Amino acid sequence: MRIVPVDEAAVDRPALENVPHVVAVAVAGDQLQIVLGPGRAQLVFEELSERVAAASSRAPGRGGNPLVRAIRVLVDIFTPLLPVFVAGGLLAALNNLLASPGVFAADSLVEMAPWLTGFAALAGLLGAAVFALLPVLLGFSAAGRFGGSPYLGAAIGAALVAAPLIERAEASSGVRADDAGGWQIWGLDVLGVDYLGTVVPIIAIASLLAVIERFLRRRIRGTAAFLFTPMLVLLLSGLLAFLVVGPVMRVLGDALADGVRWLYETTGVIGGVLFGGLYSPLVVSGLHQGLVPVELGLMADGGSFIFPIAAAANVAQAGACLAVAVAAGRGSRLRALAVGSSAPAALGIAEPAIFGVNLRLRFPFLVAAAATAIAGGLVALLEATAVSLGAAGLLGFLSIPPRSFGAFMVCVLTAVVLAFAGTFTWARWRIARGRPLEKPPEGTDSATASPGTRTVEVVAPVTGDAVLLSSLADPVFASSGLGPSVAIAPGEDLVRSPIGGTVTAVANTGHAFGVTSPEGVEVLVHIGIDTVTLRGTPFAPVVGQGDTVSAGDALGAVDRAAIVASGLDPVTIVIFTNADSFTIPWMSAAPRFRSGDPLARVVVEETGATGTGTGTG
Structure with a gap:
């Protein structure tokens, strides 16, 4: 289990090493690495996460309006999939333009130009697949959101969409129990529900899968956890999916359709x-x-x-x-x-x-x-x-x-x-009225530069192209696990401070810098993915802990060629590590930055100021 401590001096390594089941404790750059043995790292992580969440009134998904929490969950699940949805929608629209008669002429474009037929069909296939196989994508995203394995979520989503395909196909005879192409468990036809393109069933199933997975991981340890936990998670989730959630959603869907038809025809x-x-x-x-x-x-x-x-x-x-x-x-x-x-x-x-x-x-x-x-x-x-x-x-x-x-x-x-x-x-x-369009999660509309607040401008630390966070190889950075983040593929070898303030941390290997503004905004500038393994070779810091810098001042130099030659990604990531203390009403979506270009705007409530708070950001 890897931890980035806020205060390295507060870490008691000898005490940690004496904790039962702790195999070893090591420090790699700014990371504290605790070796716990097979299967235990995830258990300890989950327990710590639950204790922190229970002790914090700002824990995600806790408190507040139930409808707001439900919407927040849906947004969390769907937001990582938006690029896929946009791509699928545009490809489906392209197919409609090419294959639909009457758009440009009486005949469709593929009828007038047959050589477009294959291209139009491919575009339609790529677009339709996104939404027909939606449970697979949603299973991956939802399981991760609920604290389970995204890959197990994708697997149960694949099982949902595979059932009707198996029923229709001539292949896969090994899972057929009769000539009708299906089988029954406790009187229910397992292949009788079509989940292609559905949303709610897989989200409900993913939430159950996460609960089952956490339950089993606490009770099955060591090598047995690796062998049997995923299998039991899928089996138990599958039983609930096909025997409970599926039939319930089918009845609900049928009743809804009948009710809509009756309502329209009678009113x-x-x-x-x-x-x-x-x-x-x-x-x-x-x-x-x-x-x-x-x-x-x-x-x-x-x-x-x-x-x-x-x-x-x-x-x-x-x-x-x-x-x-x-x-x-x-x-x-x-x-x-x-x-x-x-x-x-x-x-x-x-x-x-x-x-x-x-x-x-x-x-x-x-x-x-x-x-x-x-x-x-x-x-x-x-x-x-x-x-x-x-x-x-x-x-x-x-x-x-x-x-x-x-x-x-x-x-x-x-x-x-x-x-x-x-x-x-x-x-x-x-x-x-000076309010951002996007509300903070708890509905605090006054989270802008108004009386009692201060605005901190954050700038790009390097020149380069913007990088999609979800494309990063490190899952912590890809999921903004350390806080709201912006990633830039650098086109220069000098890294500058994104804000003015005090240098509060410099990694021993020189690959990361922490800067805190006078308003309390903490920003981490992290250079590269897994570059801590290079032991400082490509990095040359020019500041030390306690130094005062202005936005745009040099933090250090980096040999990008050496990082690339080592097979690592030199991407520079700006992370707001204490985002629960302020709001970020604006972050740039520019495709390319020059060093010093506006990157984000942060609003901080001044100590002792009156009025509403700034929320969780």
Whole structure:
């Protein structure tokens, strides 16, 4: 188990070495390494984490409004997947553009240019795979969020999507129990539920998997833990998944679909308003998948009201997301995320906009849902229907019969205009009052430079290209485990201080520097991944602990060529190690930095100041 102590002088190594089951204690750079033996490191880590969480009122997921906590969990699970969602949505949209007739001419582009057929099919496959196999991705992300093994989460997600594929395929006869292609446990057909593209089942299962894994790891030790714990976790999780969660979600989904159909058919315009307002929350839960059989039945009877409302909901989320992009600060990470999420939503893939931007800010999501409710009422009033499935967005007109085309366009335009206008008005109202668009987790809106607070500007320590944190080889850095972080691939050999203050730490090997501003903002500048193993060879610090520096002053020199020659990554990472003491209303999303360019803005509450706090940042 590796620990980076806040105060190295406070570490009592002899006492640690005398603790039962501690094999050895070593110091490597700024890391304290405690060797605990097979299977024990994870157990000790979990126990320490639980004790720290129990002692802290700011522990993630504890306290506060239950709805806010639930939204926060969803955001934590979906945020790492947003680049994949955006890519999948754009690829699916590209396939629609190439393969749908009537977009550019009466015939589709692939019909007019057959050589595009294979390319369009590949784009469609890549886009569809992201959402069809969504339980695998969500299993990985959700299991990690709940404290379990992400790889076991991905494995149980793969089992969920494999079941219907096995049932349909001619292969995999080894898991078939009869000619019908399935088997039963306690009277339930294990392969009878299709989880392709679902959301809620795998999140619920991942939470159970994490609980089971922690329970077993505390009771199975040593070599047996390596051999049997993963197997038992998957087996027990699988039983719960296929025998409890799956049937419950199937009943819930069927009941929801039947209720929606009854509501719409018996209440008319009111039903359209209610269904329109509920559609986006259904997307959040994944329960909208249960509407597909109802929609197909409606189309067989002459037309479906669900598709026009779904299209209005998606473009409303796109409009709200685009309003955030327009209102957000130039170069901000929020603007970059909102711009990248708006286009897929407009073309029918709303998850990036919902989970990445609108739901995280809350109000844009509610505005989009309200706009969809109004559009839903218009769908019912104007009797807009669809006769086929397709991209539920701006290209949805391809699924609309000529008699309903005008009504469909009125509904869609109404949704996007209302969502954009409402969100933009809200955003400008917040900005005019000095409030950041993105609220701190505990709802402390006053976390800006206002009376009783001070702003600290943080700058880039090196010149180079921005690096996606999730691409880093070290899981701690990749997950921002030490605090909010920014990574830069350096294009120079001099590393400078990102803030003014006191040098509070210099690693013995020279690969890391800690600087604390007068306001108490602690920043760690870490050079390279696993460069502590180089024992200081490529590094030449020019400051020592206790020195005073200004933003832009040199901290040290580094031989990047030597790091690369050693097979290591020289990426420079700026980490806010005490982010619970302040808020970060803005972080740059620029693709490239020059040394000294603005990197982040930090707001700190002054000691003894009156007013509301700054939250957890």
